[in-house]
Amino acid sequence: xxxxxxxxxxxxxxxxxxxxxxxxxxxxxxxxxxxxxxxxxxxxxxxxxxxxxxxxxxxxxxxxxxxxxxxxxxxxxxxxxxxxxxxxxxxxxxxxxxxxxxxxxxxxxxxxxxxxxxxxxxxxxxxxxxxxxxxxxxxxxxxxxxxxxxxxxxxxxxxxxxxxxxxxxxxxxxxxxxxxxxxxxxxxxxxxxxxxxxxxxxxxxxxxxxxxxxxxxxxxxxxxxxxxxxxxxxxxxxxxxxxxxxxxx
Amino acid sequence: xxxxxxxxxxxxxxxxxxxxxxxxxxxxxxxxxxxxxxxxxxxxxxxxxxxxxxxxxxxxxxxxxxxxxxxxxxxxxxxxxxxxxxxxxxxxxxxxxxxxxxxxxxxxxxxxxxxxxxxxxxxxxxxxxxxxxxxxxxxxxxxxxxxxxxxxxxxxxxxxxxxxxxxxxxxxxxxxxxxxxxxxxxxxxxxxxxxxxxxxxxxxxxxxxxxxxxxxx
Numbered sequence: 001x002x003x004x005x006x007x008x009x010x011x012x013x014x015x016x017x018x019x020x021x022x023x024x025x026x027x028x029x030x031x032x033x034x035x036x037x038x039x040x041x042x043x044x045x046x047x048x049x050x051x052x053x054x055x056x057x058x059x060x061x062x063x064x065x066x067x068x069x070x071x072x073x074x075x076x077x078x079x080x081x082x083x084x085x086x087x088x089x090x091x092x093x094x095x096x097x098x099x100x101x102x103x104x105x106x107x108x109x110x111x112x113x114x115x116x117x118x119x120x121x122x123x124x125x126x127x128x129x130x131x132x133x134x135x136x137x138x139x140x141x142x143x144x145x146x147x148x149x150x151x152x153x154x155x156x157x158x159x160x161x162x163x164x165x166x167x168x169x170x171x172x173x174x175x176x177x178x179x180x181x182x183x184x185x186x187x188x189x190x191x192x193x194x195x196x197x198x199x200x201x202x203x204x205x206x207x208x209x210x211x212x213x214x215x216x217x218x219x220x221x222x223x224x225x226x227x228x229x230x231x232x233x234x235x236x237x238x239x240x241x242x243x244x245x246x247x248x249x
Numbered sequence: 250x251x252x253x254x255x256x257x258x259x260x261x262x263x264x265x266x267x268x269x270x271x272x273x274x275x276x277x278x279x280x281x282x283x284x285x286x287x288x289x290x291x292x293x294x295x296x297x298x299x300x301x302x303x304x305x306x307x308x309x310x311x312x313x314x315x316x317x318x319x320x321x322x323x324x325x326x327x328x329x330x331x332x333x334x335x336x337x338x339x340x341x342x343x344x345x346x347x348x349x350x351x352x353x354x355x356x357x358x359x360x361x362x363x364x365x366x367x368x369x370x371x372x373x374x375x376x377x378x379x380x381x382x383x384x385x386x387x388x389x390x391x392x393x394x395x396x397x398x399x400x401x402x403x404x405x406x407x408x409x410x411x412x413x414x415x416x417x418x419x420x421x422x423x424x425x426x427x428x429x430x431x432x433x434x435x436x437x438x439x440x441x442x443x444x445x446x447x448x449x450x451x452x453x454x455x456x457x458x459x460x461x462x463x464x465x466x
């Protein structure tokens with residue numbers, strides 16, 4: 001055992017550091033202490049190292065407690081200062097599971113997480129809305145004459161561009177010569193503000209409107225699609241931004 | 250604190266905590282009064298900068314007050330100092346990677362000729378030297394602080410708590426929330442490195458006779 005200790009003390013610096021440091025604090029098991037003592041009796045190098053460690057520790061112990069720069073008492077009255085924004089939210093090694101300290105940090109992460117989810121949900125909603133307008137039954141805005149090809153799903157870039165173009169042209173299409181100014185007004189209403197859109201009964205077709213049902217549903221679908229795209233883009237941006245911020249802080 | 254006073258002191262502390270948990274700031278301030286020196290000292294030794302240390306200390310007491318209802322532990326001091334050390338780690342993160350100069354490289358350079366550091370001059374060991382009895386010079390404290398800042402943060406925390414603040418291993422382990430074995434080895438690493446750094450900067454020999462302190466080349 002002693003021989004083994006001798007060898008390890010010289011071959012492994014970590015082992016030597018561990019043993020000498022623990023010996024300094026009287027933290028070695030009796031058998032380990034005995035083996036170390038036996039070694040120290042014959043090894044000047046290790047004895048010297050232990051002695052130097054002892055002096056080093058004495059030096060550290062004699063470092064005086066610094067004078068307080070000020071008092072840290074909390075104000076007895078009034079609002080306490082708001083918690084400072086924590087610097088980092090991720091788990092560093094030493095903060096494995098402290099309850100108290102993580103409080104402010106946790107709040108920031110939670111906010112970011114919520115923001116991220118809002119972004120994701122908005123994006124999904126937007127996507128659903130966008131795709132919904134592409135379904136058969138809702139007329140495609142691009143083709144005033146309902147062409148089958150334009151209804152087929154295209155790659156998103158194309159359809160985005162297309163719907164943006166359509167957004168511009170759809171309004172122009174509205175004033176069709178066959179319609180009376182009053183019915184145009186109604187359709188325009190329905191198109192621009194769904195919330196207070198003209199009641200369905202008004203939209204409900206007079207024979208002429210039925211024939212020309214394209215424009216109103218076009219503008220509605222257009223608007224829904226635009227909202228969908230806006231939601232999609234906004235949501236993605238929001239989600240990415242909150243993700244980025246979470247990384248940075 | 251006398252051994253006899255310990256029980257009542259602990260009871261007093263428990264009462265203060267309980268009152269603090271109910272929003273009694275005066276009671277909490279009694280705890281601040283008791284521990285602010287230790288809290289600030291830890292922050293200062295960890296960070297090396299008085300202003301930041303004061304900020305971290307203040308912030309730690311505010312966090313502690315806010316989170317006091319979550320405290321059910323046995324040692325308020327350990328809990329508080331853990332909050333302080335977490336505050337220090339937040340500062341490290343904010344600063345980006347702590348610029349730890351490669352100690353390994355630095356030591357390697359000088360120890361290139363010997364595998365161990367056994368070449369340290371014998372003259373540096375002076376049994377009659379008793380640092381406990383002397384007041385440290387400012388330069389010595391600065392040198393110690395500089396050496397501490399070269400250690401990896403976990404080692405620094407371990408050795409500051411153990412050797413500068415004089416805490417037993419188990420309390421260090423409680424503050425660091427690390428197994429005792431890990432604490433032991435961090436302290437051992439830290440001491441080994443500090444011994445070399447302080448020998449190098451002359452602090453471990455500077456208290457001797459001048460001629461003894463002459464460093465062999």
